[in-house]
Amino acid sequence: MADIELRNVRKAFINFVALEDLNLRIEDGEFVALLGPSGCGKSTTLRMLAGLEFPTDGEIRIGGKVVNDVAPGKRDIAMVFQSYALYPHMTVAQNIAYPLKKRGVDKAERDRKVERAAALLHLEPLLSRKPKQLSGGQQQRVALGRALVREPEVFLLDEPLSNLDAKLRSYMRIELIELHRQLGKTMVYVTHDQLEAMTMAHRIAVMNGGKLQQFDTPDAIYNRPANLFVADFIGTPSMNLMEGSLSGSNFTVGGQSVTIDRSRLKPETTDGAAVLGVRPEDIMLGDGTIDAVVELVENTGHEKIVALAVKGCDRILARAPSGSAITVGEAVKIGFDQTKTHLFEKDGEGRRLNLDQDHNSLP
């Protein structure tokens, strides 16, 4: 059993607070991504799980045991670093065998395990090379090998793919998912790349400014963002956010009004200033009541991203099929898919005002 629990964890450095009151429960065998912009506290969280940093307050439990004061080598964890941190003077085989050697595993057993890890990661032909003679992707696999040879209960991965090129990254994503499926161990994966988090993780912890914003499945994070930060951070292009005011079933933005399904909002929602969020794919071009002018069309190949100028709000982005005939300067009417709009508080934490059950019922 290797579930992970962080209870009221706080981490303060001399001149700033990296984490505030973090509560997180990761189940045994789960693949969790810690996602957020740089400086959000995700790496600090991971380093505390590894034992490389110690919490100022709170409790960290791995497999039910409090590990606050347990040295990194004594926790049943392995970590893959962004820079891979391979020992430069050791061969691939020696690198992979190192954690076993430090734990007093005998030579024959070590060789057997290194061989198995090498086979799993297709490293056999490289075993006698030094890290310097390897490509980034190969070094990455050696780092993974060094982590998994010990068969730890928990894997900690600190942006392991960020130094790879785009093609290799998408390949390694699939490899990692496959690896997790085979090993069935708990994995905590730090990334600032939402694509990695969305495609690989069972659940994503979105963090910002040292605070946990939302901890949920990729589907929930995308379709039911808990607040304005998550709504804005997740999705490429990101969600269109329009400041306006809510009055009954009408939301007014820049003098134009859209109808809102009030039954989808929390009962305590009051009229007044609010933020309406619509994903680019939920904007209906040529079907609605709002006047817009096409400012720019980006053709990505499989679709077109259309930038629209709408009076009284920032530029709005919409997705259109690649074959659609849209020209720059064209005036269009746009509308929003009623069942997929999001409403947030304008002030405070920008909390979501929609009821949570919507989208669950959607096919």
Add this chain to the structure above:
Amino acid sequence: MPNRPNQTTLERQYARLGILLIAPTVVVFSAVIVYPLLAAIYLSLFSIYTPTLQGEFVGIDNYVKLLSGKLFWQSLGVTLTWTVGTLTLQVIFGVAMALLLNRSFWFRSLARSLVLFPYFLSTVVAVLVWRWLFNDLYGALNHILMRVGVIDMPLDWLGSMPNAMIGIILVGAWKYFPFVVIAVLARLQTIPEHLYEAAKIDGAGPIARFFDVTLPQLRSVLTVIILLRAIWDFKEFDLIYLLTGGGPVTSTQTLALLVYKEAFSLNQMGQAAAYAVAMMLVMLVFMVVYIRRTGTKET
């Protein structure tokens, strides 16, 4: 300058500029290194009286005397003992101090500059101070050792063996270990922190981290330090000459001191030149290793 047919005009101009820029160095180098070197070899073939610099050609007689006599071999032994002894201490103290200064603590930058003090101190000043400390009548060293109870009677530090050898080795180590500190500290600061973190997670304790992460990273810099310092210590003159004068008798007479004594006390410039050339040949071994080491590092 070779005028290769496939060279462009611009390349030829650059080549010409390169030769022009390097020329002054070559001239100075020839005047102060190549000429004295050739002159020494030339002198070593004569029997020369130093004050007049007159004498007759004796061929390789000086070398025959050198190889068959005891003096050269004894001095070579002394030189090697001194070099190995002081160099070992320099490296051990230097690495230990660098490791210490690489940790963060209060007044670290002050400590870092203080450590360099012996290296910057003039040898004459340093030796005078040490001679006071070593003095058998009123020296602080004997006083402290007697107070602590290590010895009952004052020791004759510089006038008897093996104390004199221990003395010069210690002072040499004290004087030159800062060089090791500077070089090692500079390298230590470039070792990525992630390596230590990875080692911690892999279960390596502090000692294992030193041997498995730090030491391998220091290897290249230590090779250079050891070779350079070996060359410098091998030909050390002033420190030993001022501290013991080669004594008692010839117990601490290194090759450099032997050359000096032969040339200026015994006025045998030709024989002295022969000793100097022999000394140079021994140092050539270090030089070749050094050049090979630093040369292969590029590839």
